[in-house]
Amino acid sequence: MxxxxxxxxxxxxxxxxxxxxxxxxxxxxxxxxxxxxxxxxxxxxxxxxxFKGRGTETVLDRLQEDGTADAVVCASAGNLGQALAFGGRSRGIGVTVVASSAANPLKIARMRTLGADVVLVDGEIEKALEMAARIATETGAFLVEDSKDxxxxxxxxxxxxxxxxxxxxxxxxxxxxxxxxxxxxxxxxxxxxxxxxxxxxxxxxxxxxxxxxxxxxxxxxxxxxxxxxxxxxxxxxxxxxxxxxxxxxxxxxxxxxxxxxxxxxxxxxxxxxxxxxxxxxxxxxxxxxxxxxxxxxxxxxxxxxxxxxxxxxxxxxxxxxxxxxxxx
Missing domain, CATH: 3.40.50.1100 (Rossmann fold)
Incomplete structure (x- = not known):
């Protein structure tokens, strides 16, 4: 456990x-x-x-405490990305969200409104996860993985x-x-x-x-x-x-x-x-x-x-x- x-x-x-x-x-x-x-x-x-704000606030709070929170990236169907964007904006942390191009357009729009850089990929959420991991490797952003984190x-x-x-x-x-x-x-x-x-x-x-x-x-x-x-x-x-x-x-x-x-x-x-x-x-x-x-x-x-x-x-x-x- x-x-x-x-x-x-x-x-x-x-x-x-x-x-x-x-x-x-x-x-x-x-x-x-x-x-x-x-x-x-x-x-x-x-x-x-x-409810996702509870988890993203906890993740970002711990990253700030460790002094490692300059930028973060995640894959999301929409709710995690919105929550991470909200928390990142209030802390001055850059947020990139990778989502499926078939994701709910309302959620995509809200992620962008909250300040996230949204990257769309074709395929299911797993394709978005692969792209988010690639962005983290290439940019040094912290990868927030829902449930794994x-x-x-x-x-x-x-x-x-x-x-x-x-x-x-x-x-x-x-x-x-x-x-x-x-x-x-x-x-x-x-x-x-x-x-x-x-x-x-x-x-x-x-x-x-x-x-x-x-x-x-x-x-x-x-x-x-x-x-x-x-x-x-x-x-x-x-x-x-x-x-x-x-x-x-x-x-x-x-x-x-x-x-x-x-x-x-x-x-x-x-x-x-x-x-x-x-x-x-x-x-x-x-x-x-x-x-x-x-x-x-x-x-x-x-x-x-x-x-x-x-x-x-x-x-x-x-x-x-x-x-x-x-x-x-």
């Missing part, structure tokens, strides 16, 4: 207030629709509209620290799973601070690499991802992150594209919040759980809201399972 609770607690104390102590509350109407007591942890009300995991773990402070019972937390930093960090914090709480990872069945690796105990070969949840659409598994997840989490499940869309709709209808597909995975898992969470207290992390109005409207209006209940 690479994570360390003492470092996580220090990271939380040093986070910018715009990322720390985010809202966490019971959403009665959404819980009633799902058959459980549901707690929402809202990570979208910040300048980059996602322990700072990104320990920054995300501060969410688990805050969830552990909830009053009353907390039976389970359902966490979106992509590269693994969020799920491993939250799971590690909860295992240390609230040991009776299950941490359950959730991934699209059309992008199942990490889930299948967890089930097999090793990386497995999968096809190219084909999901609307671009924020978790990786194809390859980092062995060290797989080890962390195996130690820190209790289960991993897969959800359908229809379930993701319906979850986005329900979150909007019952909580008044617009989230991107990757942020709806937890609610989708409850929808498709066949009663696993009935009557239990469950938390889910709404980890991002970087979705265009056009995409959100298109996806949710086409879903036939409309539900027009009252919001929280």
């Amino acid at each position: 690479r994570l360390d609770l003492a470092r996580i607690l220090v990271a939380r104390s040093r986070l910018s207030p715009v990322f720390r102590d985010t809202p966490q509350y019971e959403c009665g109407p959404l819980g009633e629709a799902l058959g459980c007591r549901l707690v929402l942890k809202v990570e979208t009300l910040n300048p980059v509209r996602s 322990i700072g990104t995991c320990e920054g995300a773990a501060t969410i688990g620290v805050e969830l552990a402070e909830l009053p009353g019972e907390l039976d389970a937390v359902v966490v979106s799973l992509g590269a693994g930093g969020l799920a491993s960090g939250v799971g590690f914090a909860l295992r240390n601070l609230r040991g009776a709480t299950e941490t359950i990872c959730v991934q699209p069945e059309n992008a199942p690499a990490m889930t299948l690796a967890l089930r097999a105990g090793r990386p497995v070969e999968v096809g190219a991802p084909n999901t609307i949840a671009d924020g978790v659409a990786g194809r390859y598994v980092l062995p060290e992150v797989l080890d962390d997840l195996s130690s820190a989490t209790d289960d991993a499940v897969l959800v359908t594209e229809a379930g993701i869309i319906e979850a986005m709709r329900l979150i909007h209808v019952h909580a008044g919040l617009v989230v991107e597909p990757a942020a709806a995975l937890g609610v989708a898992s409850i929808l498709e759980s066949a009663g696993r969470f009935d009557g239990r207290t469950v938390a889910t992390i709404l980890c991002g809201s970087n979705v265009t109005p056009t995409d959100f409207d298109h996806w949710t209006r086409e879903n036939p399972l409309a539900d027009h209940g009252a919001p929280c």
